[in-house]
Amino acid sequence: xxxxxxxxxxxxxxxxxxxxxxxxxxxxxxxxxxxxxxxxxxxxxxxxxxxxxxxxxxxxxxxxxxxxxxxxxxxxxxxxxxxxxxxxxxx
Numbered sequence: 037x038x039x040x041x042x043x044x045x046x047x048x049x050x051x052x053x054x055x056x057x058x059x060x061x062x063x064x065x066x067x068x069x070x071x072x073x074x075x076x077x078x079x080x081x082x083x084x085x086x087x088x089x090x091x092x093x094x095x096x097x098x099x100x101x102x103x104x105x106x107x108x109x110x111x112x113x114x115x116x117x118x119x120x121x122x123x124x125x126x127x
Contacts, residue, residue, distance in 0.1 A: 048086045049079050091115040 070077035
C-alpha cells in the first residue's frame, strides 16, 4: 500500500437494541466513568472483544436530527491512535 492509499473502514462492533431510557443512560454512565477513571473501556459482543482506548486529545461531535416525529441524538469521539497531547517546552 502506498502512502496515499487508505485502508477500507473496518466495523469492529455493530450493536443496536431497543431499551428503556434508564438502561441507555446506564450505558452512557458506564462508558463515561470508565473513560474518566481508567482512560479506556472494553466492549464485548458475541465473543468479540474490542478495547476502546482514546488518545488524551479527542474530537467530540454532537449532532441532533429530526425527521418528522423521529429524533436522533448522536455523540461521537474521534482520535488518531497514538496521537496524544504534545507540549512544547523551552529550556
